[in-house]
Amino acid sequence: MTGLVVIFSFLAVLALVLILGNLIAEGASSIDWAFFTKSPVPAGQSGGGVANAIVGTGIVVGLGALIGVPIGVGAGMYLAEYGSGRFGFLVRFIADVLNGTPSIVIGIVGWTFLVKPMGRFSALAGAVSLAILMIPMLARTTEEMVRLVPHSLREAALALGYPRWRTSLRIVARTALSGIVTGCLVGIARIAGETAPLLFTALGNLNFSLSVNQPMQTLSLQIYVYATGPFDEWHRLAWASALVLMGLVLILSMVARWVTRQRYGSIR
Amino acid sequence: MVASANTRLRLETVRLTALFGGLRAVHDVSLLFPAHTVTAIIGPSGCGKSTLLRCLNRMHELTPGASVVGEVLLDDLNIYGPGVNPVELRRRIGMVFQRPTPFPTMSIYDNVATGLKVNGKRPRRELDDAVGRALQQAALWDEVKDRLHTSALALSGGQQQRLCIARAVAPEPEILLLDEPTASLDPAGTQRIEELCHLLKRLYTIVIVTHNMQQAARVSDYTAFMYLGRLIEVGRTEEIFTKPKVEQTEAYITGRFG
Numbered sequence: 001m002t003g004l005v006v007i008f009s010f011l012a013v014l015a016l017v018l019i020l021g022n023l024i025a026e027g028a029s030s031i032d033w034a035f036f037t038k039s040p041v042p043a044g045q046s047g048g049g050v051a052n053a054i055v056g057t058g059i060v061v062g063l064g065a066l067i068g069v070p071i072g073v074g075a076g077m078y079l080a081e082y083g084s085g086r087f088g089f090l091v092r093f094i095a096d097v098l099n100g101t102p103s104i105v106i107g108i109v110g111w112t113f114l115v116k117p118m119g120r121f122s123a124l125a126g127a128v129s130l131a132i133l134m135i136p137m138l139a140r141t142t143e144e145m146v147r148l149v150p151h152s153l154r155e156a157a158l159a160l161g162y163p164r165w166r167t168s169l170r171i172v173a174r175t176a177l178s179g180i181v182t183g184c185l186v187g188i189a190r191i192a193g194e195t196a197p198l199l200f201t202a203l204g205n206l207n208f209s210l211s212v213n214q215p216m217q218t219l220s221l222q223i224y225v226y227a228t229g230p231f232d233e234w235h236r237l238a239w240a241s242a243l244v245l246m247g248l249v250l251i252l253s254m255v256a257r258w259v260t261r262q263r264y265g266s267i268r
Numbered sequence: 269m270v271a272s273a274n275t276r277l278r279l280e281t282v283r284l285t286a287l288f289g290g291l292r293a294v295h296d297v298s299l300l301f302p303a304h305t306v307t308a309i310i311g312p313s314g315c316g317k318s319t320l321l322r323c324l325n326r327m328h329e330l331t332p333g334a335s336v337v338g339e340v341l342l343d344d345l346n347i348y349g350p351g352v353n354p355v356e357l358r359r360r361i362g363m364v365f366q367r368p369t370p371f372p373t374m375s376i377y378d379n380v381a382t383g384l385k386v387n388g389k390r391p392r393r394e395l396d397d398a399v400g401r402a403l404q405q406a407a408l409w410d411e412v413k414d415r416l417h418t419s420a421l422a423l424s425g426g427q428q429q430r431l432c433i434a435r436a437v438a439p440e441p442e443i444l445l446l447d448e449p450t451a452s453l454d455p456a457g458t459q460r461i462e463e464l465c466h467l468l469k470r471l472y473t474i475v476i477v478t479h480n481m482q483q484a485a486r487v488s489d490y491t492a493f494m495y496l497g498r499l500i501e502v503g504r505t506e507e508i509f510t511k512p513k514v515e516q517t518e519a520y521i522t523g524r525f526g
Contacts, residue, residue, distance in 0.1 A: 160386060
């Protein structure tokens with residue numbers, strides 16, 4: 001039995017190692033200074049980089065997280081602390097349905113409600129689509145994390161004369177914080193790799209752009225275009241972009257873990 | 269009633285009934301807790317003693333579906349009367365629970381100070397004094413004075429429970445409610461908490477719920493025996509344990525049931 005479990009966990013890790021190894025083997029050689037500082041060059045030419053996509057990923061994902069994290073975490077807090085009634089049930093049900101919605105459908109929603117009325121593709125529309133994707137995920141993980149906080153801590157705070165809202169924030173949310181942050185990180189990492197919701201919203205952009213009102217390139221869109229393109233040079237860049245995207249997610253989660261490291265301890 | 273005429277009354281329940289939905293957990297209890305005494309509430313599991321205790325600081329009503337009929341008088345104030353804010357009331361009535369519940373994200377110092385901070389901002393010096401005083405009252409100061417800013421979770425179970433007592437007394441409440449405070453402690457930890465009861469009653473009026481009759485006999489001045497949600501008998505502790513008037517009480521304290 002133990003042997004079986006060891007084999008399966010080995011297989012799980014093996015998949016990860018293979019992916020990472022393959023990315024490094026195929027992509028590492030294409031990464032140089034220009035890769036990070038230059039925008040793409042016209043097809044067929046060699047050289048150029050993906051600076052526009054790296055910055056674009058930061059903007060679109062950052063904006064998406066800015067919109068999605070407060071709403072998602074807030075909804076999760078509500079569900080855990082006050083969501084025992086019919087409305088809570090409804091919110092939970094909708095979040096579960098949204099969680100199972102294919103991300104390309106979310107992209108179509110973003111196109112219908114943002115791109116079409118605004119008359120153009122934009123980074124903002126992409127960010128909102130990503131936020132919609134992450135909100136139900138965050139709501140459910142936050143709820144789970146908050147529910148793990150023992151009821152006795154709530155009672156102890158209330159018996160000290162804490163108002164209910166302060167108990168929720170100062171004691172319950174604080175105790176669950178590292179779990180909530182981990183949930184947010186998983187959510188951000190997930191949307192950073194999403195392509196489908198951005199296809200009809202952020203669209204992609206071959207030039208360097210900082211305007212959220214304009215189409216914007218992201219690493220995921222870049223990988224999609226380059227990997228499906230006909231040129232070897234593009235394939236090379238797609239591998240390198242994938243490696244960079246994974247590295248970014250890795251750095252992000254390490255930084256956030258360091259920032260929220262627990263001084264005293266928590267439930268996780 | 270058990271109080272002599274010259275004892276200043278601190279807490280009294282008047283025909284108090286506590287319900288969970290339609291279920292009566294406490295039935296028509298009138299009980300006096302004289303000032304600066306320890307009153308023990310004893311009785312078998314499920315007799316409503318913890319529920320009664322939770323009515324005294326309005327914690328009972330936080331359970332969904334729970335309600336209270338009757339009055340609880342803190343001096344002459346009916347704490348269930350109109351205009352009484354339960355959140356502010358709980359700052360006047362401290363409570364310690366069965367299991368130690370230090371806040372895991374706070375240091376020892378912050379655990380004790382947090383009940384004061386929730387009452388409004390205070391100067392650092394004042395907080396330091398109050399934290400030191402509370403920890404001394406809880407007989408924990410000597411053990412933690414050199415590590416006030418380390419995790420409260422590193423303390424032993426008995427120390428954690430004394431920390432919870434320090435946390436409860438730091439805001440200087442008038443009443444201290446102890447809900448089986450030694451249920452999860454070893455004999456040494458239990459003894460320390462019991463010694464504390466004797467010291468703390470000079471400062472507070474103490475109500476202690478306990479499963480343990482020896483404990484009630486050791487720490488309390490008055491003992492109330494409850495059974496099936498009703499108050500069966502109350503009196504001076506030595507009288508309850510030596511010559512109870514009601515047969516049920518005698519049966520319980522001699523171990524024939526419960």
